[in-house]
Amino acid sequence: MRSDPATILHDLFGFEAFRGVQERVVTRVMDGLGTLAIMPTGAGKSLCYQLPAVALPGCCVVISPLIALMHDQLRSARALGIRAASLTSVDADWRETQDRLIAGELDLLYVAPERASSDAFRALLERSRICLFAIDEAHCVSEWGHDFRPDYRLLRPLLDAFPLVPRLALTATADAHTRADILTQLGLPNEGLIVSGFDRPNIRYAVKPRDGMGRQLAEILATNPGPGIIYVQTRALAEKLAESLGGKGRPVLPYHAGLDPAVRAGNQAAFLASEDMVMVATVAFGMGIDKPDVRFVAHAGLPKSIEGYYQESGRAGRDGDPAVATLLWGPEDFVRARQRIGEVEAARQAGERTRIAALGALVETGGCRRAVLLRHFGESPPDQCGNCDNCLAPPACVDATQTAQKLLSAVYRTGQSYGLGHIEAVLTGKSDDRIVARGHDALSVFGIVAGDETALVKPVARALMVRDALDTNAHGGLALGPAARQFLRGEETVSLVLPPARTRRGKRSNAETNPVGDPLFDALRALRRDLAKEAGVPPYVIFHDSTLRDMAAQRPRSDRDLGQIAGIGTRKREVYGRAFLDVIANFSS
Structure with missing residues (x-):
């Protein structure tokens, strides 16, 4: 031994x-x-x-x-x-x-x-x-x-x-x-x-407000080749998104605890074996996934905690190659998360509030996303990582405290029972039959927002809901939250992060990760696929993409040469080495 x-x-x-x-x-x-x-x-x-x-x-x-x-x-x-x-x-x-x-x-x-x-x-x-x-x-x-x-x-x-x-x-x-x-x-x-350090430098983090989620997810799929995971919060949404995104030419399957066990197992097996499949899943698709070549993870809603987000987003790029983690969030996510606090035992409620606050800091920051994550785990990272959305395209920040006070005042004076569309119409002075019938055109807050400030109303409402200053009632109308008083008194300020304007989709972000199109690399991949199918295992169990890349670049000629490539031990060399050497020899000749 x-x-x-x-x-x-x-x-x-x-x-x-x-x-x-x-x-x-x-x-x-x-x-x-x-x-x-x-x-x-x-x-x-x-x-x-x-x-x-x-x-x-x-x-x-x-x-x-x-x-x-x-x-x-x-x-x-x-x-x-x-x-x-x-x-x-x-x-x-x-x-x-x-x-x-x-x-x-x-x-x-x-x-x-x-x-x-x-x-x-x-x-x-x-x-x-x-x-x-x-x-x-x-x-x-x-x-x-x-x-x-x-x-x-x-x-x-x-x-x-x-x-x-x-x-x-x-x-x-x-x-x-x-x-x-x-x-x-x-x-x-x-x-x-x-x-060990918590940093995953190969993962590019991005956080965006939900704004046409179907379109946003389709863009993520279009710009990120390779396997991916989209996390959703409900079983129904998992199936709906899998169906809509799957119609665009990319294999997309759902995964959740409500599926028939045989279907669920089949979908997971197909994902593990695939080199480009996307899984739309609830958190039931969790720790059982050890697939190293996942190129992106997207969250279509707020995760339960920073720890959960770190672990779920960390399923991307386990092989060390570049990967992307994108979080799409909405203010209603925070409202629902706070409502769920009452469902857990009293001893855990303080911890749940702390988790929600930590997530709020992550989505609201105008600074480095990675730094927020690493500080949460007790590290002292540099102020910039160079590989998150805010570091790559620094957003503008504006003081929106007065806009926040106007918005909260309008919610209060209209009776805390109307949605954001109505409140925005009151603030910007848009007089319609509904506003006139309720006398809201006579309120002191009618028409007090104008010009460039108009564009701040929706993002300010998002920020106030994240900070528990705005809530929703049973009918979906806006109401003042527990933290509203501090903002109305000027004891709390609102520094609003304005993301850069959306640009046209560029080239695939991971296009350079693997030399797809290199005939030798593609041939090695095809051989790996055949061997994996024959052995009844996912392709990455045979060799990782990084190992195939090294083979294509170094073109080993002998068993000894093959043994110099990282990730090829004695057993794998004995079982698979000759087949790969033969493919390389054919191309070299």
């Missing part, structure tokens, strides 16, 4: 060196020390337990929240030559898996927290040799986390029953409070916390 991490890294995974904090994490695990690793999506978290699982005698038990995620990682591990299996409710070979575990014939065993916390599973482990517990998506253990799973809170007795087995917790999203809770709940030492 191989035991040297550097040798395993090269021979098994095909890499010359560790990335980021991987080596620190692996070293602690190999030394038998408990560790919590906070690493951004795409930073190679799975390698941190897969490598020790091969290096150490015994089996690594991986506790993961979703069957889809387990099976995706299972395929990738087996493609590397790692002896891996899962014990889930859909696995028919569970007896064989248990026998292999007891016989010491497994390196990795994936299980859900519900099974891991059972007495029967503990008894099974007592008959086996275990080298490591890896708790994936560890933020699920914390009530402060954005994706709390109660079953994660039941893992501690299992871990404590094997005091000599190290435990490794991994997550991409955890603020300071959540980190402390994970350490406590899983019995990890404070010195075991390793935090």
Whole structure:
């Protein structure tokens, strides 16, 4: 059995060196020390337990929240030559898996927290040799986390029953409070916390008010080739958008918990295997997606939290290539989010209000979007990143405090029961039958907005709804919110960000990511597609696009040359190397 991490890294995974904090994490695990690793999506978290699982005698038990995620990682591990299996409710070979575990014939065993916390599973482990517990998506253990799973809170007795087995917790999203809770709940030492940078520099962030959402999403699809995900808030919208966007020549499928299980599984399998499909999904399409070549993620509504947005948008560009994350929001998103606060237990309501405020800061900022995200996770980023909408095209900012006061006054004086169209008509002095019949043309606020200020009314209303100064009543009319008094008194100001004027669509933003049109690259991709279909796995399990790019550029002639390309370990070279070398040789000749 191989035991040297550097040798395993090269021979098994095909890499010359560790990335980021991987080596620190692996070293602690190999030394038998408990560790919590906070690493951004795409930073190679799975390698941190897969490598020790091969290096150490015994089996690594991986506790993961979703069957889809387990099976995706299972395929990738087996493609590397790692002896891996899962014990889930859909696995028919569970007896064989248990026998292999007891016989010491497994390196990795994936299980859900519900099974891991059972007495029967503990008894099974007592008959086996275990080298490591890896708790994936560890933020699920914390009530402060954005994706709390109660079953994660039941893992501690299992871990404590094997005091000599190290435990490794991994997550991409955890603020300071959540980190402390994970350490406590899983019995990890404070010195075991390793935090990698949260920055994903290859992702370009953009945030835009919704303004013809169908058109906006169609533009995103047109300018971003490659696989993509559009997150929506309802099942009905997922199906509606999938149908409307799918009529434009690009394969688009829906995904939500209400679909027939066979249809849902089929749609996910098609997405994983595709090189250009778009999935329109609710958050049910979540942690189970480990597809590295997603080129864009779009949110058609406000996510639940900054942590949720970071994780969902982070499903783009996991392979390190350029990707785009676009958030389309509306003020009604914030109204609905505040209404939902009353549905959670009192102890969590303060935390929910904090999450909404953090999202408000992200959508309203005229500064760097990435800086807002990174500061939320306790980092001190530079003021500009050069790869978000505000850094690439700095918006103008105007003081709209007086306009905000006029708008709030008009809402109050008209009785807090009319929509924005009516309020805007009153403010700009547009006298119609409805306004005259209600005497609103005689109010002091009638016609007090004119000229350039007219264009500020709608964006000011959005800003006031984000800040809880404007609300809506049961009939959709505008009403004063809890924070309105501070604005009316001048205790709060409104600095309004004016986005640049919309320009005509330019060239595809990711057109240079892959050399599509290069005959050799296209031929390598076609071969990968055929091999993946034959093996019953997604194409990226064979090789990532970046590996194919390197092949096309370097044109290796031998097995030895192939071994110098990142991402090609011994197992993959043995299984797939000759086929790719033959394609390259045909083009070289």
